Amino acid sequence: MHLEAMISKGLELGSEFVEIREERIRTTILRVIDGVVRELSSGDEFRIGVRTLYRGGWGFSVARSEEELEDALRDSFELARLSSNESRRLEADWPSFKGSYEVMGKEPAYEVPVERKLAMLFEQHKAASSLKEVRNTNISLVDSFRETRIVNSLGTDVRQRIGRVRIAAYVFAHEAGVTEAAFESKGGLGGIEVVEGSDVAERAARRAVEALSAVPAPPGPHKAILDPKLAGVFIHEAFGHAAEGDSVVNGESILTDMMGKPVGPPSISVVDDPTLEGLYGSYRYDDEGTEARRKYIVRNGILIGYLTNLEVSKRLNLEPTGNARSMDFGNPPEVRMSNTFIDRGDWSLEEMISEIKEGIYAFGSLYGYTDPAKGQFMFKAEGGWLVERGEMTRRLREVAITGMTLEVLHNVDAVGKDLYHDPGSCGKKGQWVPVTTGSPHLMIRSLVFGGR
Amino acid sequence: MLAEDAVRAAISEGADGAEAFEVRIRGISLSVERGSLKTSSTFRETGLGVRACIGKKLGIAFATNPLEGASIGRRAFMNAKASPEDSDFRSLPEPLRVEFMEGLMDDRIRDMDVGDASSTFMASVEAARLSPAIVSVSGIFTLTYEEVRIFSSTGVDVHESRTSFDVFLEVAARDGDRRGSGFNFSNGRRLDVLDPERLGREAGEIAIRSLDSVRIGVEMIPVIFRPKALHGIIPFIVNDAANAENIQYGRSFLTNRLGEEVGREELSIVDDGRIPWLIGSSSFDDEGVPTGRTKVIERGVFRSPIHNWYTAKKEGRESTGNASRDYRRMPSVGANNVRIEAPSLEMSEEELLDVRRGVLVLYTGDTPNLATGEFSGMAETAFLIENGELTKSLRQTGIAFTLEELMRELEGVGRDVESVGSYFGGSIRLKARVSGPGSS
Numbered sequence: 001m002h003l004e005a006m007i008s009k010g011l012e013l014g015s016e017f018v019e020i021r022e023e024r025i026r027t028t029i030l031r032v033i034d035g036v037v038r039e040l041s042s043g044d045e046f047r048i049g050v051r052t053l054y055r056g057g058w059g060f061s062v063a064r065s066e067e068e069l070e071d072a073l074r075d076s077f078e079l080a081r082l083s084s085n086e087s088r089r090l091e092a093d094w095p096s097f098k099g100s101y102e103v104m105g106k107e108p109a110y111e112v113p114v115e116r117k118l119a120m121l122f123e124q125h126k127a128a129s130s131l132k133e134v135r136n137t138n139i140s141l142v143d144s145f146r147e148t149r150i151v152n153s154l155g156t157d158v159r160q161r162i163g164r165v166r167i168a169a170y171v172f173a174h175e176a177g178v179t180e181a182a183f184e185s186k187g188g189l190g191g192i193e194v195v196e197g198s199d200v201a202e203r204a205a206r207r208a209v210e211a212l213s214a215v216p217a218p219p220g221p222h223k224a225i226l227d228p229k230l231a232g233v234f235i236h237e238a239f240g241h242a243a244e245g246d247s248v249v250n251g252e253s254i255l256t257d258m259m260g261k262p263v264g265p266p267s268i269s270v271v272d273d274p275t276l277e278g279l280y281g282s283y284r285y286d287d288e289g290t291e292a293r294r295k296y297i298v299r300n301g302i303l304i305g306y307l308t309n310l311e312v313s314k315r316l317n318l319e320p321t322g323n324a325r326s327m328d329f330g331n332p333p334e335v336r337m338s339n340t341f342i343d344r345g346d347w348s349l350e351e352m353i354s355e356i357k358e359g360i361y362a363f364g365s366l367y368g369y370t371d372p373a374k375g376q377f378m379f380k381a382e383g384g385w386l387v388e389r390g391e392m393t394r395r396l397r398e399v400a401i402t403g404m405t406l407e408v409l410h411n412v413d414a415v416g417k418d419l420y421h422d423p424g425s426c427g428k429k430g431q432w433v434p435v436t437t438g439s440p441h442l443m444i445r446s447l448v449f450g451g452r
Numbered sequence: 453m454l455a456e457d458a459v460r461a462a463i464s465e466g467a468d469g470a471e472a473f474e475v476r477i478r479g480i481s482l483s484v485e486r487g488s489l490k491t492s493s494t495f496r497e498t499g500l501g502v503r504a505c506i507g508k509k510l511g512i513a514f515a516t517n518p519l520e521g522a523s524i525g526r527r528a529f530m531n532a533k534a535s536p537e538d539s540d541f542r543s544l545p546e547p548l549r550v551e552f553m554e555g556l557m558d559d560r561i562r563d564m565d566v567g568d569a570s571s572t573f574m575a576s577v578e579a580a581r582l583s584p585a586i587v588s589v590s591g592i593f594t595l596t597y598e599e600v601r602i603f604s605s606t607g608v609d610v611h612e613s614r615t616s617f618d619v620f621l622e623v624a625a626r627d628g629d630r631r632g633s634g635f636n637f638s639n640g641r642r643l644d645v646l647d648p649e650r651l652g653r654e655a656g657e658i659a660i661r662s663l664d665s666v667r668i669g670v671e672m673i674p675v676i677f678r679p680k681a682l683h684g685i686i687p688f689i690v691n692d693a694a695n696a697e698n699i700q701y702g703r704s705f706l707t708n709r710l711g712e713e714v715g716r717e718e719l720s721i722v723d724d725g726r727i728p729w730l731i732g733s734s735s736f737d738d739e740g741v742p743t744g745r746t747k748v749i750e751r752g753v754f755r756s757p758i759h760n761w762y763t764a765k766k767e768g769r770e771s772t773g774n775a776s777r778d779y780r781r782m783p784s785v786g787a788n789n790v791r792i793e794a795p796s797l798e799m800s801e802e803e804l805l806d807v808r809r810g811v812l813v814l815y816t817g818d819t820p821n822l823a824t825g826e827f828s829g830m831a832e833t834a835f836l837i838e839n840g841e842l843t844k845s846l847r848q849t850g851i852a853f854t855l856e857e858l859m860r861e862l863e864g865v866g867r868d869v870e871s872v873g874s875y876f877g878g879s880i881r882l883k884a885r886v887s888g889p890g891s892s
Contacts, residue, residue, distance in 0.1 A: 029781065033701065039782040040535045042527065043514030047497075060493035064517035079492035082566055088488060114534040136701040172703045172823060179705065179823040216826075219850065219887035220670045250486050251587040252624040254631065332491055369817045371832060373588075373624035373633035374662065376848055378818070378830035398821050400828040402848045402888075429483070429592060448889045450828045450850020 003151045006073055010052055011153055013077045017053035017092035019152040023329035026110055031140045032121040049329035050076040056090055057083025060332045094310045096155035097291045101284035104163045105191025109143035112192045117141055124201035128171050133209045135174040139201055141167045156289035165194045169201035173208035180211035187280045187423035211383055217399040217451030223359030224447045225352050228420035230365045230381050232437030237368035237377040238405050240340045243297045245312035247372045254375035254405050263303045264409030267345050270298040274338035280423030281435035287333040292322035309335045327431035334429055341438030345415025352414055352443040354390045361385040375405040400450040416440030454521035455603040458502045461525030463605050467504040469544045471604035473779050475499045479596035480569050484577050487589045492566050501779030504528035508537040514780045542765035545739040547607040552735045555728025558642040561615035562597045572648050579652030580623050586656055591621035608740040616641050625659035634658025642729045662845035668888040674810035675884040681813040683873040690723050691787035692822050694748045696763035705825035706754055714754050715859025718796045721749040723758055725773055725788030732789035732874040738777035746772045760785045792865055792877045799864035804881055810837040811886055825855035853884040
């Protein structure tokens with residue numbers, strides 16, 4: 001049965017809104033450890049997610065094949081009835097979108113022979129292991145091709161075909177009883193050309209070797225410079241999550257009631273933009289079929305926007321921003337970031353370093369997380385340098401950095417001009433989606449380091 | 453039939469061996485926002501992963517919701533053909549006698565309908581609303597029934613049904629400009645262990661308590677970690693540091709330290725895959741090897757890593773039943789349930805908190821560094837202890853120690869045993885460096 005006919009059936013049952021999302025994903029996973037192929041896996045995934053709305057309650061069910069679709073639709077409606085609650089009632093009158101979008105790149109990754117992909121990984125291993133202290137190289141290449149169609153009862157009908165490729169290197173170095181590791185990745189939308197010629201393993205190896213002579217960071221508050229990778233994770237954790245509209249609606253975000261208020265100095269603007277060409281967190285239509293657009297969360301230090309999906313846009317009386325995303329169509333979409341970054345400033349790194357009498361240059365990101373309700377966040381730097389009298393002196397080890405959302409942006413003293421986007425994966429409510437974090441270098445008046 | 457068809461197809465293409473890992477899951481998931489039910493979902497998925505070998509060449513193919521198995525078996529063969537040899541690969545897992553255990557399947561979870569699940573969850577949500585200061589209660593409640601089947605050309609043929617529940621509750625509190633948050637979570641294989649009202653009440657209490665917060669400076673003081681703060685720390689010693697793959701590749705701080713003393717004599721750390729009703733328990737691991745009990749740290753000495761079939765055979769040893777797998781991937785090595793055994797270090801709740809000045813950490817989301825064993829993270833939910841009494845909640849507090857310091861300088865282990873993820877044990881106390889921006 002056609003999806004349009006199913007939509008009609010859903011409305012006949014009594015649904016106020018019906019949405020059907022069909023998804024096919026083709027994935028190849030390659031992993032080379034110490035120059036040996038340890039994983040060569042490929043596969044296909046198929047799902048149809050059916051979501052219905054009834055008196056403020058959502059129902060969601062998944063079909064494993066076209067044959068199961070009608071049962072899934074009935075399930076979904078029954079579930080929506082169970083969740084219904086007059087106090088949450090919503091008017092389902094959102095804008096609708098029609099169109100298609102395709103990013104396959106110059107050379108779609110699934111058409112590239114496995115032998116050529118493996119050769120790339122062997123090359124990476126060779127480059128990394130040329131350093132004598134390198135003990136273990138772990139290099140992976142994951143490419144996926146996701147084909148989706150989303151139709152809903154308001155007339156939305158969008159199709160997307162997106163190729164995503166990411167290469168990652170995790171390298172361990174060892175010397176005189178000390179072991180250290182570093183991670184580097186490169187990824188984006190398109191074909192194999194996205195990662196060809198990259199030097200991720202070599203860079204990870206150099207940093208792992210460099211870390212062998214590192215000392216623990218001095219604990220406590222310090223003046224700090226964050227490199228673009230770390231500053232990107234910082235803005236994602238400290239601000240991005242708090243700007244997700246569902247947290248705002250639920251009163252769980254420190255940014256609830258902050259619209260129009262200053263949250264940082266005029267030099268700070270924070271953007272979420274899924275339309276940036278080729279970035280790992282990009283898309284044309286979100287997972288509710290809403291056309292994505294660039295929007296400012298913070299402009300010149302003032303909070304001017306939240307990220308929304310259909311429901312949240314209604315509850316906050318804002319436009320849908322195209323930030324509904326799901327890990328796969330076996331999960332309902334949630335409000336999520338895409339490519340979230342701090343916009344360029346006008347400082348050079350040299351100017352920042354010369355400003356600091358004593359402080360820490362922290363770089364690289366391992367991970368981060370946030371508590372939007374309390375407004376505290378944590379992010380973990382891969383390493384750092386002690387800065388003394390405008391010079392980088394001692395290499396520092398991995399360290400956790402903690403801060404409070406509403407304080408830390410006000411503490412930004414300088415924004416660099418060297419914007420850089422880093423691919424990653426963001427988790428929320430058990431769902432992981434591809435994103436990029438981005439920023440230029442930042443100089444921050446005071447950050448708390450958790451060193452030993 | 454999917455598994456058999458896939459294995460047969462791979463063999464008939466010319467594979468020397470093939471193994472299928474088939475998992476069927478179905479369940480219910482409920483999400484609550486602002487104290488009321490928002491979305492009710494049901495899910496159903498079939499995953500099939502096939503591993504094929506041609507001599508020492510290995511390939512995997514997988515499918516989610518496949519209509520048949522043969523084409524996946526054929527693709528696994530093609531992937532093996534395209535792969536270079538792995539000289540460390542010895543064989544696909546052989547069949548071993550599996551003692552099937554009780555305590556993995558709860559009929560109540562398997563048969564529960566959405567209405568009953570909703571009543572259970574809402575009891576938790578209601579219990580969290582302790583005062584008008586609670587502005588929001590959100591969370592997710594998931595019930596899962598899964599059937600796992602492993603079938604191979606070497607003669608492995610095992611299957612098992614398991615159930616699990618997973619609940620997570622998040623509470624936000626606000627009183628004027630003061631903000632607080634609390635959360636609580638629980639998981640297991642049997643619903644009887646879940647006390648929904650208690651779960652909600654505790655989350656609400658933490659949110660209210662955290663409205664008043666202070667910051668501290670840099671100090672070296674006793675830190676008490678509750679079980680929920682340990683789920684990423686104690687299991688890490690087994691799951692990551694004593695993981696045979698990480699040791700063979702030299703990634704772990706425990707590399708080349710087998711037989712060495714790494715902790716105090718009173719301390720043993722054990723991996724046990726056969727404790728009824730725990731989330732990490734099963735009769736067999738993800739390669740069909742029977743699960744068991746591995747003394748990883750015995751009386752302070754690093755005795756044994758945990759192995760899957762590949763890492764064990766590479767060293768001419770037996771698998772410890774610790775293969776862990778997503779059907780899309782090559783099996784890895786993972787802990788089942790990790791326990792601390794240190795009877796002489798046991799402390800009552802009063803003894804545990806009996807410090808002049810210390811920190812009680814209810815939760816941290818951080819994990820140690822594999823290569824160095826160093827932990828540097830944030831006490832996400834924590835309270836200051838003064839003269840044995842809990843005082844205010846702490847903001848922006850970092851904690852740092854090494855896993856070796858933890859094992860050597862552990863001061864006490866609480867009797868408040870809880871199952872959290874793959875940790876099964878009580879609170880612990882040790883001296884650690886805490887760091888904040890200074891008193892406020």
